[in-house]
Amino acid sequence: MTLSVEQVSIQSRERKIVDNVSLSISEGEWFALVGQSGSGKSLLSQAIGRMLSANLQVKGNIFFNGEDLLTLSSKQMRTIRGRKLSYIFQDYQGSFTPFRTIGQHFQEYQKAHGILDAKNRKIKSIDALASVGLDATFYNRYPFQLSGGQLQRVSIAMALLLSPDLLIADEITTSLDSVLGHRILELLAKKQQETGCAILFITHDWRYVRRYANRLAVMKDGEIVESGGKHRILDHPKHEYTKQLIQAAPTIGQGLPSGLQEVVKV
Ligand SMILES: Nc1ncnc2c1ncn2[C@@H]1O[C@H](COP(=O)(O)OP(=O)(O)OP(=O)(O)O)[C@@H](O)[C@H]1O
Numbered sequence: 001m002t003l004s005v006e007q008v009s010i011q012s013r014e015r016k017i018v019d020n021v022s023l024s025i026s027e028g029e030w031f032a033l034v035g036q037s038g039s040g041k042s043l044l045s046q047a048i049g050r051m052l053s054a055n056l057q058v059k060g061n062i063f064f065n066g067e068d069l070l071t072l073s074s075k076q077m078r079t080i081r082g083r084k085l086s087y088i089f090q091d092y093q094g095s096f097t098p099f100r101t102i103g104q105h106f107q108e109y110q111k112a113h114g115i116l117d118a119k120n121r122k123i124k125s126i127d128a129l130a131s132v133g134l135d136a137t138f139y140n141r142y143p144f145q146l147s148g149g150q151l152q153r154v155s156i157a158m159a160l161l162l163s164p165d166l167l168i169a170d171e172i173t174t175s176l177d178s179v180l181g182h183r184i185l186e187l188l189a190k191k192q193q194e195t196g197c198a199i200l201f202i203t204h205d206w207r208y209v210r211r212y213a214n215r216l217a218v219m220k221d222g223e224i225v226e227s228g229g230k231h232r233i234l235d236h237p238k239h240e241y242t243k244q245l246i247q248a249a250p251t252i253g254q255g256l257p258s259g260l261q262e263v264v265k266v
Pocket residue numbers: 012017035036037038039040041042043044053055056
């Protein structure tokens with residue numbers, strides 16, 4: 001088991017936002033977390049990397065590769081984040097500093113994780129760019145000289161650079177158009193096959209759940225109302241809320257595409 005979230009609750013001074021949530025993700029699995037806006041999906045994903053803002057309190061256990069992340073020191077967490085556990089966010093533009101080149105971002109990321117040889121870092125960066133279809137000229141470009149899709153490719157390359165065991169992808173296609181969104185996820189799926197990392201994939205889009213996930217959990221009002229294998233949930237949802245969500249996603253009923261060409265018509 002790569003990740004085991006056990007009875008996790010998150011609360012602010014005013015209210016409980018995530019209530020007693022448990023889920024587990026196995027090695028190499030693509031696990032989707034879907035559900036209502038504001039149901040606590042992002043907060044839960046941030047709790048895993050201990051990135052919640054200070055006004056929020058977490059209870060429960062979060063085992064990652066056998067260690068309870070909630071008991072580790074900040075220093076121990078820093079070595080895990082980025083190396084064994086990495087993130088890609090919806091707001092990928094915000095993840096880049098405007099006046100640093102893509103190469104400088106790669107360099108700093110690796111330096112922060114103890115890769116000391118600058119020449120080696122550059123070779124690794126250019127290889128990583130190539131692996132997401134970007135040539136070496138991107139190394140010297142600034143973030144604003146890249147399109148949204150290209151920047152999201154860089155985010156994937158960077159997030160997978162140090163071969164993490166778990167990648168948390170929080171609505172990473174939301175700001176891309178549908179065709180580009182699918183291309184990015186095709187790329188992510190390919191990279192997942194190459195690297196074997198598990199993915200916690202937060203999305204509102206059931207087409208992506210159908211196409212990529214192995215298992216999923218549905219959240220509503222801070223609780224997981226249903227979880228299980230993709231086919232079981234998509235074809236035989238038990239909870240009323242899951243049924244409503246699936247019915248509200250028009251493409252689901254039409255049978256989901258098995259190939260990208262069909263997908264992009266949606
Ligand atoms: N630092 C915070 N302090 C208090 N409440 C917060 C904080 N951050 C987020 N919230 C609230 O917690 C709830 C859950 O937020 P979260 O971002 O996890 O939802 P989500 O399920 O990811 O939604 P979406 O799908 O719209 O991204 C929301 O009501 C949000 O306003």
